[in-house]
Amino acid sequence: MITNIILGISVILSIMSFQNQELFRKLAFDPYTTIRNKEYYRIVTHAFIHGDWMHLFVNMFVLYQFGGVVESMFEYDFGAKSSLYFITLYLGGVAAASLPALKKHGDNPYYMAVGASGAVASVLFSFILMRPTAMLGLFLVIPIPAVVLGVLYLWYEKRMSNANDRIAHDAHYWGAIFGIVATLAFRPQYGIEFVTQIIAGIQGLLT
Secondary structure (H helix, E strand, C coil): CHHHHHHHHHHHHHHHHHHCHHHHHHHCECHHHHHHCCCCCHHHHHHHCCCCHHHHHHHHHHHHHHHHHHHHHHHHHHHHHHHHHHHHHHHHHHHHHHHHHHHHCCCCCCCCECCCHHHHHHHHHHHHHHCCCCEEEECCCEEEEHHHHHHHHHHHHHHCCCCCCCCCHHHHHHHHHHHHHHHHHHCCHHHHHHHHHHHHHHHHHHC
16 A cells, blocks of 8 residues: 555655754755755655654654555545555655645755655545544544534634744644545535535434
C-alpha cells in the first residue's frame, strides 16, 4: 500500500533529520528561502520530516489509522487508478497546506514548518466525507461521529489560525479542505452518498 511506503519514507527521513540538522534545514519549509533561492522542492519535502518524536508519532499514527482505509475505498471505486488518486490526495494536501503560508510568510526569515499534518488532514477528511457516520474516538476515548469530529476540527483550526503557538493551524485547515474538495473531484457521487448517510444516521437516532 502507498500508505506504508509514505510511512516508511517519513519515519526514515525524520530520524535522519533528528540526527542531522543540516539535512533538517535543507528539507524544511522556509518560505523566505524557498522564494529567494527558488527551492520549491521544500513545499513537498518538509512533509516527510518532523520536529520531534511525538510530532512524528501523532502524524504517522493518524495516517496509519486512516490511510489504508481510504486506499481500500479508492481501490473499490477506482480500481487500477486508486494509487494515483491516493498519491494526488496526499501530495496535493501537502501543497494545499503550504501555499497559503508561502504567501503569508514569504517575507519572514524566521518562519519554518515541518511535518505531514496538512497531508494527513487531507486523508482524514477524505475518510470523513466517505464515511461520515463512522464512530471515531475524540481524544482517543470519547466516541463521536466522524462528521461531528470533522466540524469541530475545522472550527478549531480556523479559530486558532492566528494564534502564536508554533502550530501551523492554517496548514491543518487547508489540508482538510483540500481532502474534501479532491475527493469530491475524484468522484462527485461521494457528495450524494455523504448526504444519504447523514440522513440515514439521523433517522436511526430518531427511531
